[in-house]
Amino acid sequence: MTDIAAVPTPAIATSSAGDWLTLLKPRVVVLVVFTGLVGLLVAPGHLHPVLAFTAVLCIAVAAGAAGAINMWYDRDIDALMRRTSRRPIPAGRIDAGEALGFGVALAVGSVLVMWLVTNTLAATILAVSIGFYVFVYTMWLKRRTPQNIVIGGAAGAFPALIGWAAVTGDIQTLPVLLFLIVFAWTPPHFWALSLWASADYERVGVPMLPVVAGARSTRRHILAYTVVLVALSLSPWALHLTGTTYGLSAAVLGAGFLIGAVLVLRDRQDATGVSLTNDQPAKKLFRFSLYYLFVLFAALAVDRLVG
Amino acid sequence: MASKPPVAEPESDAALIRRRRGRNIATLVVLVALVVLFYAIAMVKMAQTGSLT
Numbered sequence A: 001m002t003d004i005a006a007v008p009t010p011a012i013a014t015s016s017a018g019d020w021l022t023l024l025k026p027r028v029v030v031l032v033v034f035t036g037l038v039g040l041l042v043a044p045g046h047l048h049p050v051l052a053f054t055a056v057l058c059i060a061v062a063a064g065a066a067g068a069i070n071m072w073y074d075r076d077i078d079a080l081m082r083r084t085s086r087r088p089i090p091a092g093r094i095d096a097g098e099a100l101g102f103g104v105a106l107a108v109g110s111v112l113v114m115w116l117v118t119n120t121l122a123a124t125i126l127a128v129s130i131g132f133y134v135f136v137y138t139m140w141l142k143r144r145t146p147q148n149i150v151i152g153g154a155a156g157a158f159p160a161l162i163g164w165a166a167v168t169g170d171i172q173t174l175p176v177l178l179f180l181i182v183f184a185w186t187p188p189h190f191w192a193l194s195l196w197a198s199a200d201y202e203r204v205g206v207p208m209l210p211v212v213a214g215a216r217s218t219r220r221h222i223l224a225y226t227v228v229l230v231a232l233s234l235s236p237w238a239l240h241l242t243g244t245t246y247g248l249s250a251a252v253l254g255a256g257f258l259i260g261a262v263l264v265l266r267d268r269q270d271a272t273g274v275s276l277t278n279d280q281p282a283k284k285l286f287r288f289s290l291y292y293l294f295v296l297f298a299a300l301a302v303d304r305l306v307g
Numbered sequence B: 001m002a003s004k005p006p007v008a009e010p011e012s013d014a015a016l017i018r019r020r021r022g023r024n025i026a027t028l029v030v031l032v033a034l035v036v037l038f039y040a041i042a043m044v045k046m047a048q049t050g051s052l053t
Helices: A017-023 A026-042 A049-073 A096-117 A120-141 A148-152 A154-168 A173-197 A199-204 A215-238 A244-265 A280-306 B008-049
Strands: none
Touching (some): A017 A049, A026 A049, A049 A120, A096 A120, A096 B008, A148 A173, A154 A173, A173 A244, A173 A280
16 A cells, blocks of 8 residues: 655645746736737727737736746756746746646637637737747747847737737738837847846857857847837837827937947957946846837827827 | 654645645636636627627
8 A cells, every 4th residue: 555645745736826927937928918908009999898808818828828838848958047947847846747738728728718809810920929939939949049039039029919910800010010129129138138147048058149159249239139129119100100209209218229239339348348347238228128118118009099 | 851843844834735725726716717707708799799688
């Protein structure tokens, strides 16, 4: 007869509700929910508040599901990196298989519910965004190319498109521009972080740009993508798709982003481009980039709702 | 003199039970929220298609 007391407690028994929430990468989800909500608010037409809430919830759950599957796939390198070693899977609080099942169930559920409450196009784009993050970014690009964040960043750019499609059932110029803005915002945002946080990636062999091309090249890339981002952010105004509130906000915020990128490029550095100021300009730019996207999208929503 | 009762194991068990209870409550909250949400969705969809009239 089995001695029950001698049976080791499964790892799952030690997990808390917070561990399961951590699997969903809630910090990333906040940004995704916000851009999705703005896409939904600025779209012409009307969606019942209950259905709109459900659509945004589906976007949040889908993003969380993709995050959970990402944590399942990356559990080997997460265990070796200081920033991620305390995540629930590498720390042994959640079984890897359970995490995968959790992520897949949420992914399928969110797409099905989105389809039921809105339309086929929104559900399809939602499914594509999950697949893009899991298969294209996590499994294919992340460990193979320093351009991983450029192409993979598209996954985080889909929510505005999904929010719009949930209301209208189609895609027009403005949501495509919103997609491109988030797409162009991701590389300078993430590379600013990677300038001072690439040691972990280097240790596990993930080819982040500073690891492969060096800090000096990364600084130039940040400025180049910032120029593209600012041009794209002004395009909705230039094309008369938005009003003055958005246009002025985009101009002021863009100027701030450009100044920050120039300061990162001109940071005091050694011959290899490594900062001698503890990467203070890059840290400031990273923080600014977060505010940038929130304020830019908030300005768009205000512009549409007031204008 | 009576020896002090061991505290490590009971604390560990208590923490385990607390985490399990937290998970159960979270699951209950999520399930109830889903029931309410699906009920609301059904009502809105039926109203939109005229099924309620």
